[in-house]
Amino acid sequence: MSNNKGGTLRLTLENIQTPYNEDEFVGLVTNLYELLIKIAYLGRDQITWPPGGGHAINEDLCRELQIKPEVVSLMKRLPYVDGDFRYCIHLYPQSEPLSYLQDDDVERSRDPDGGPGRLRRDYILPCDIPLTAPGDEGPYLVLDVGDMSDTIRVIPWDEDPEDINPDGWELERPDDPRYYRNYYPQHAPSFFHRFMEKIETLEVIPSGCEQFERQYYGSELPEIRDPAMRVLIETYGWPDSFRQGDWERDVEEVWDGIIRQALD
Incomplete structure (x- = not known):
């Protein structure tokens, strides 16, 4: 299938194709959680880690729900933010974590955009697994674990594929323009x-402040991100000489002060 002008096959945004590897992907998600713990966005005890089996x-x-065994296998091995707390944070900017320990989220995984009573139980393909759900008008992430796929899509709340896809990208379902697989895939490990x-370069910084919504701050809110960046680097030694214990102790007070000053 042609995916760009000139008839050249383009499989992902990066034009990279690798087979899906469950061990690799579990490692990537685990590393993300470890990074969020390091920067005190989450506490280790707020994460439900997979047991040995x-x-x-x-x-x-x-x-x-006709979910493929490969997807179920991944569900069993991912760490989760579980319970009602998962509605209070973003795992990805403006995107809530899902917990497949909860039956409601297993059902919701088949249609993350759907509301109560109007879920399309066959909307998401059996080989695809949403990793997050839309937050407050935010995106959700969908991983394709099919053979020779290893791709992920970011499905926005309010943008059509033609608004964000590379020029000439061919839609999988032209008759259904907002279909989630019409959005261009990205190589999941690279993503x-x-x-x-x-996060490591502080281009985006997750805020672990209880007094305000836990979320990521980036270039769209420099009045919050930039002071936090300076404090992390100059006061707490991020990244090479990072005093993690001191940051964990002070994180609430630091973020509260930065956000309140920005709101004044």
């Missing part, structure tokens, strides 16, 4: 590495 997932419900690099 994997989480207990409702496999009967997964079969009813995660880029996102973690943005």
Whole structure:
């Protein structure tokens, strides 16, 4: 299938194709959580880590929803932010984590955009797994674990594929313009590495402040991000001489002061 002008096959935004590797992907998600712990966005005890044999997932419900075994296998091995707390944070900017320990989220995974009572249980393909759900009009992430895929899509709340896809990108379902797989795929490992690099370089900074919504601050809010960047680097030694314990102790007070000053 042609995906760009001139008839050249373009498989992902980066034009990279690698087979899906569950161990690699679990490692990437785990590394993201470890980074969020390091920067005190989450506490280690707020994450439900997979036991040795994997989480207990409702496999009967997964079969009813025709979710592929490869997806169920990944569900069992991912760390989760569980319970109601998952509605209070963003795992990706403006995007809430899903917990497949909860039957409601297993069902919601088939249609992250759908509301209560109007879920399309067959909207998301059986080989695809949403990693997040839309936050407050935010995007959600969908991983494709099919053979020779290893791709991820960012599905925005309010933009059509033609608004964000590269020029000439061919839609998978032209008759359904907002279909989630019409959005261009990205190489999943590269996507995660880029996102973690943005956090490590403080291009985006996740705020672990309880007094305000836990979210990421980037270039769209420099009045918050830039002071936080300076404090992390100049006062707490990020990244090479990072005093993590001191930052964990002070994080609430620091973020509260920065955000309140920006709001004044």
